[in-house]
Amino acid sequence: MNTRVGYVPGVFDMFHVGHLNILRNARLACDWxxxxxxxDERAAVAKGQPPVVPVxxxxxxxxANRYVDDAVIEDVDEKLEMWERLHFDVIVKGDDWRGTPKGDKLERDFASVGVEVVYLPYTVHTSSTMLRQIIGERLAAAR
Known part of the structure; x- marks a missing residue:
């Protein structure tokens, strides 16, 4: 039996239900x-500020999440570089990437090596960016 290996990249800062949702649903797209x-460095470039929680x-x-079989640090500029290290069969991203220039590039890059791109629903009501904003507002109000 061939094991279908999936890869789901993310910053996973201030772990929240959106992270849980993508990990749970990504697990359905693969066997491993x-x-x-x-x-931290790549996240700071992508988000414009460093994560709250260190890598x-x-x-x-x-x-430690039960849906994850292994976790690695993604420290490269291109997702394809992670494929060169891990040789996964499917990459999972939030559907906020679908139809965007970065999503289109992801699809082109991975089509060249036979990797399926699976988009999962993005949890719109919670994100680390939103949590960071709410915390900042509450700290400002408490001053």
Whole structure:
């Protein structure tokens, strides 16, 4: 039997229900799920600010999730570079990537190596960005 390996990258900062949803649903797309936890440096470039929770702790949290079989640090610019390391069969992203320039590039890159791109519903009511904003507002109001 061939094992279908999935890869789901993310920052996974301030772990919340949106992270749980994508990990749970990503697991349905494969037999073995590897989560790529984006490094502090790469996350700062992508989000414009460093994560609240350092990469070692984020890796430990994600690795402990029951839907995840393995977790690794994603410390490269291109997702295809992670495929070169791991040789997964499917990559999972939130559907907020679908139809965007970065999603189109992801699809082109992975089509070239036979990897399926699966989009899962993005949890719109919760994100680390939203949590960061709410915390900032509450701290400001408490001053």
């Amino acid at each position: 799920l590897v989560a790529g936890v984006v490094s 070692g702790e984020r890796l430990e949290i994600v690795r």
